Amino acid sequence: MTDTDPNHDPRLSTALRERLRDERPDLEHLAQSSLRAGIRGRRRRRAGAAAGAVLGVTAVAVTAGLLSGGGTTARDGTVATTPTPSATATVTATPTPGDQQSHDVGAPGDPALPFTLDLAGWTCEYFPVDDKAWCTSTRGGNLSVVVRPAEDHAAWAGQPDKGADPSTLWTSPVHGNYFVTVQGGAGADGLGPTPLQAFIDGLHLAPRWDRP
């Protein structure tokens, strides 16, 4: 490597490697959880592409109908309002009952996660594919809120490497089939000046989570 930085200090590389020498991720868990999230991401991507294609076809069909029909729309509403592609688009775009329920209780504009944060100065960016949201505060806070299956609750509430870890600030009670953890306390920006209880009070959790 040709390095053009006279201040480069290779001792830092050595020191960083020394610090992480004993850090061993659970690769099997990482592979399986990533695979599941990736599969969900693919499904969501395909669904989005299909919906986009249907809307595109609808737009083309409607435009073509208007162009070929001249003033038909004004004179005969049934011709313009019942094109076949529109019916297809309606069916495709209608949310499933699960989607609708999630949308009612989930984050604004995001139908996939079962919680919202209503706390002044805080905003969340939702990553439904990862079952989590990253929330940041204008005053320097930085946390992640992760949705987890209810069957994992005992492990998160009791194990020293999880629930008792200082980076896990709070583990919620089980809500139906899920719970959430609030994480990011150690070494990161964490809550900033926001009291933990205020953050918890700002979280609104749905009674259960029907994953789309």
Next chain:
Amino acid sequence: MGVKADRQAEEFTAFVRSSGTQLHHAAMLLTGDHHLAEDLTQATYAKVFVHWRRVQAADSPLAYARTTLLNTFLSHRRLRRSSEHPSELTDADLGPPAGADPDPGARVDLLAALAGLSPLDRAVVVLRYWEDRSVADTATDLGISESAVRTRARRALLRLRPLIAPHAERTHP
């Protein structure tokens, strides 16, 4: 899953097994937190799997994954931290190096100090000192100028250098 999907899953799993430790370590340095690092690494691999065929066709799937990791880490922070203007960074922004005159009784760990840097500074450190990337490559990867890379690396080094030797003394008495 079909046979093709099964094969993709197996290949992807093998890729995670071979590269997961390296990526997780980079995520640790970026986030400064074990659980956030797990989340970041998983989010990265999920994105990699979505584009798995493209990743496999790339010259270096690991480089693709590393770039995805950095972009995932930086993207959500960039949205929130409007004060991050790398092109406007000057020496005046450097300030006094934290720990330039460290008190041995209140020694701050290297990783904790790293977590105290700005996200972009951390990304520079990871690329320069963990991935051993050149100034030019780091600038390209992060979409900033080489001058900004040098400035940020120097700022990070000023803060972290005092913590290098003390840790070695502590872990190897």
